[in-house]
Amino acid sequence: MAGLGQMGHGMAKNIRQKISSDSTVVVYDINHAALEQFVNDFSSHGPIIAAGSPKEVAELADIVMTSVPAARHVKDVFLNPQTGLLAAQRQPPNKKILFMELSTIDAAASTKVAEAVMENDLGDFVDAPCSGGAMGAEAGTLSFMIGCPIRLYPQVLKICKLIGKESSIFRCGDLGAGLKTKVLNxxxxxxxxxxTAETINIGIRGGLDPKKLNEIINASSGQNFNSSVNNPVPGLTPANPASHGYRGGFSIELCLGVLELAVKAAEDLGAKTVLAKPMLEAYTEASRDERFKGKDSKVIYQYLARPNGEPIPEAQ
Known part of the structure; x- marks a missing residue:
């Protein structure tokens, strides 16, 4: 596993805990402290090798999974001529590797990396972006949207079942289809x-009890994943980042990057949108606010509810 961030950590943890104790897990992260901590925390479940570079991961592993923030990081992890995965000296020289790229990036960047893998005859490349956030990664309940040849899907499914729910693992089509689906999701x-943030903010300003309002929404036609599982309002879904100072989760900056990809895809395809522009403007403004930098994207509620910076109490 290359990448032990908010998503990669949970995935690597579940893999180490669920596979045979005779199998070795190779991990790498640019944050050496996180790398050492992972080895200390989970080596009791079986051998873990802390690699010094992505190149070393590919030299040691038969299956390489990558989870990093953005397209530029994916390109560096794969294509860096000194330290990248594709610079690996394979033993034996004809060893084939299954590369599973789990990051949410644009399909064009992923295709460029996939072509490099195939041109160098290194093995197979699969785009397998996931949904469920850091909570899902830690719990092993992620959803996967997979783009790969059908011949690879049984092997990919077996791996994804270690870190996701089988009922939420989908082959979307050939290479690139997984990423296109994930961006739209x-x-x-x-x-x-x-x-959801707008609705509950209106309700609070109108004197309604936010917990009762959300309970009714979740029993009615307004129910959605964000109202019931990952609510942007502190206190309404206590386990999620919004109820913990918007720490962890899917950052506002990463969320904005994916939204930009989705809006560009719509424009390139000539698909008419009504909500895309105002949504993109809202997330852009929120991401530029110093109060929200690095916080979970559900902080969009704080952007709406307290534009002048006053604190937000949790729902009582």
Whole structure:
């Protein structure tokens, strides 16, 4: 596993805990402290090797999974001529590797990396972006949207079942289809998060009890994943980042990056949108606010509810 951030940590943890104790897990992260901590925390479940570079991961592993923040990081992890995965000296030289790229990036960047893998005859490349956030990664309940040849899907499914729910693992089509699907999923999720935040903010300002309002929404036609599982309003879904100072989760900056990909895809395809522009403007403004930098994207509620910076009490 290359990448032990908010998503990669949970995935690597579940893999180490669920596979045979005779199998070795190779991990790498640019944050050496996180790398050492992971080895200390989970080596009791079986051998873990802390690699010094992505190149070393590919030299030691038969299956390489990558989870990093953005396209530029994916390109560096794969294509860096000194330290990248594709610079690996394979033993034996004809060893084939299954590369599973789990990051949410644009399909064009992923295709460029996939072509490099195939041109170098290194093995197979699969785009397998996931949904469920850091909570889902830690719990092993992620959803996967997979783009790969059908011949690879049984092997990919077996791996994804270690870190996701089988009922939420989908082959979307050939290479690139997983990423295209994931970008649209994030687009809709951001829309519903913004709509949920707006709705409950209106209710609070109108004197309604936010918990009762949300309970009714979740029993009615307004129910959505963000109202019931990952609510942007502190206190309404106590386990999620919004109820913990918006720490962890899917950052506002990463969310904005994916929304930009989705809006560009719509424009390139000539698909008419009504909600895309105002949503993108809202997330752009929120991401530029110093109060929200690095926080979970559900902080969009704080952007709406307290524009002048006053604190937000949790729902009682």
């Amino acid at each position: 994030n687009y809709l999720s951001a829309l519903t998060a913004l709509a």
